[in-house]
Amino acid sequence: MEMELFSAAFFSALFAIILIDLVLAGDNALVIGLVARNLPKHLQRKVIFWGTFGAIAIRVVMTLMVVWILKVPGFMLAGGIALVWIAYKLLSPQSDAGAAHAAAAPAASFAGAIRTIVIADAVMGIDNVLGIGGAAHGSVLLIVLGLAISVPIVVWGSQLVIKLVDRYPSVILLGGAVLAWTGYSMIVREPLVTPWFAEHTSAKLLIAVLVFAIALAPWFTARLPAQLQALVVLLPAVMVWMLAFEVAASVWQVRVDYLLATTTGEYLLEGVRWLGWLPLAAGLLWLRERSTRRNRRLAGG
Template sequence: MDVSNLLAMLGMADWDMAKFFTALLSIVVIDLVLAGDNAIVIAMAARNLPDHLRKKAIIWGTFGAVITRVLMTIAVVWLLKIPGLLLIGGAALLWIAYRLLSDSSGHQIEGSKINSMASALKTIIIADTVMGIDNVLAVAGAAHGSIFLVIIGLLISVPIMVWGSTLALKLIEKFPVTIYIGAAILVYTAVHMIIAEPLIAGFWDSVPWLTYIVYIVAMVIVLGGGWMVSRTNKSAPPAQAK
């Protein structure tokens, strides 16, 4: 079977090998960059869980992220028509980054491990859904309408998130400051989504210098506020189970 027949079977009869591999390389790069954000969220949400629950949180969190991406990929055309989608998603991600930092005291109530696991998974899936907007739109654009390439993009993102989450967890344990680096990446992603929102794109184009101030202010508010709340929580005695 020659290459042209193979591409025709994949629904890409009008493609050549150069276009195929260019699109594939674009998707790989997109997943390496954007799936890294998801890995950071999974690691930060799972860091306070007991050791035996962390791997489960990573696996189930990744599974949930992939399912939401599949659903969003199927509905990508519909998603593009929702006004303010990136704006709402960016604002939600800023709140998630703040919560992940402010909850970093590590205090746990004895006997509440199931609730902690459920809370971690909820945070992971919500954050991955929000950030998945960027990923799905980017991959769909790079795939030029090819479902085959979109599926490859989803398959590539899975090992990146699992491996990246495990690595990020080890870094957080060894270097606690990694939490703030991860949160800073989430803040950057959130502000980028807000600025990319078509509804207000004209405003940013008229005052491009203001975007830099927004990045700085968001970093200060989220990282500074999260650090202050986390420090207060650490100085308070841990809650006791009733």
């Protein structure tokens, strides 16, 4: 998509890229430190320099590759779904923050250290480059600008980022919301499904609610009392139910439209569509309550 330079859309995409880059930034400095800690002093300085260089280079190459891959039909949809999952994982509370760093083992040689750093950065950066690729709308200039602004912040200003998110944790939630919006935009931009969305306009809205219901579920869960937390599962389930009717309408060539039913069959279909989820929801809540009671009984002895 061509974007006018220095327009609101341009700056919005740039801001989204920087925000995604910050909230999904990997802890490169710590990985480099952990990998280089057992090396001789003269090699440590070289490992820090080349490790940082390698991490930046692999990030740039991966981002450009993602922009290219997203042009392949189907990958935009897959990327959008993956971003929704990434947003969900980003917002899920972590009880053992920092424990994952133990995975970075110290290296015995210079080449081994660089290899470990580059592989660690590639693994840590997959979600990041996917988000950036989606937010950039295919513009290489935006990606280069976003990386030029955010990479120095992440590499040399990690303490600044930590201080920012520590003072304002809402930055993470905003990042999650931006990821969800980017995921939604990627799903509806997928060339394979664009004609289908043009015919089923209400499906777009259902997808939007579904995406936000899944991505922001940890937020709702943290805010709702224990007995109402089942509703967090119920909302996406209802959206999937409604979406299934839209899909069925195109597969079986039946008319499922708001208040346009004329025959008995269409009235029945409308009835099942709008009321059929109620018994399912009641069943789901009953099963959940039963399993909770059973678990409580088992825990009690």
